[in-house]
Amino acid sequence: MNEVRKLLRSRFPGLHARIEQTLIEAEARYNRQAKQAPSEFLLEHTRRTAAIAHKIATMERVDALLPVLVALYHDAGKFHEGEYHKDDVAEEEHAAILAERMLAESGAERADIEAVGSALRALYDDRLPCVESCRIVQDADRLDKLGALGVGAFFTKATLRGRGLVDALVHTLSRELSYALAAPRSMLTETGQMLAREQTPKTVAFFDELLHDLERWGIAAFERRTLLVEGDFRTRGGARVQKTQVTIVMPRDCPDCEAPLELTHRCERGLKCEMLKARFACQSCDYARDISFCLPVLA
Structure with a gap:
């Protein structure tokens, strides 16, 4: 600096x-x-x-x-x-x-x-x-959203928004991991691509270990689901893309009653991006959470 x-x-x-x-x-x-x-x-x-x-x-x-x-x-x-x-x-x-x-x-x-x-x-x-x-x-x-810097920023932002650990993971980890996994293919410079290949595994490894420890200690159990989202998308260079991949991190079962959760999603155009809007809802009680984030844009 x-x-x-x-x-x-x-x-x-x-x-x-x-x-x-x-x-x-x-x-x-x-x-x-x-x-x-x-x-x-x-x-x-x-x-x-x-x-x-x-x-x-x-x-x-x-x-x-x-x-x-x-x-x-x-x-x-x-x-x-x-x-x-x-x-x-x-x-x-x-x-x-x-x-x-x-x-x-x-x-x-x-x-x-x-x-x-x-x-x-x-x-x-x-x-x-x-x-x-x-x-x-x-x-x-x-x-800045990858590796140790990204992990630090993730929890800083969660704190500023008044979210605890599990709540932050429920609401925003899907976005973080989707961006991290797409990062090497999203960078527009050769240097950015090289650095993303170095940093992405650090992000994924940290959150994998965190989710493992939460389940190991009986605090919370999460699962990662991969969604192939279909649509008429474009790369930053203008090429057509009909499918893009995102990662959804959600509780394995309903935190309130342990019943299965149903995952639904849709896409819609936002002010600046194609937005993914996902919802996981319990089939037996009122538990439901909505998350949304811009889809990763590939180079």
Whole structure:
């Protein structure tokens, strides 16, 4: 992260501190309005993503400035006006508008401002071309969710949302493992693919061991199911995909009455992605849980 600060200070003195302060204030405002405890999760994730983007750019032998700028702004629109996904405008659009204004105020060249804005808008809009900076930051963002870093972020986010251990696994482990298993095929740079192949087994091994220990001690029993979801999907490069694979982690039996659980699912188009919506419900009592997440997008 020191390399990120050094790079920004050499090109745009004061900008790095302004970006970080903007992120701190946005999350603080959201926490106040949502009546949540203070946190700096957004700032820490942004710092990690920028550091990883700098590393990827260096390994790919490209100038790290634009990828680092895109990484620093990539979540800057997440808490627009103190709300989380308040409107129908993608958070990357809010981030791009903010970045373009701040970069102009810092004296950046017009071409660089346009490149950062375009990369931010294309990050998760598969209708737009994702070129060098976009590709690097998309990989960096995904790599932050893998390995030990990803496990740490998983539990940090669960705590911020007030979820205990088992509750967090029920609601979000399906997404984490689906993304982890798809990661080597989702990365857009050769460096990202290599790093994902290193980190994915660490993620899977940790959660496998955790689920094993929960069952061993009689705390909770989970099972992993593989779903082949059919649809008219596209890779980031535009190729058609008729099936995609996701992993669902769910209680083996109903936690309340030990009866079997029925798993159902459907897909629908969200603001930025194809969403999987799954539900596991007890056939004998009122227990039911709904989960949803964006389907992994392959390169």
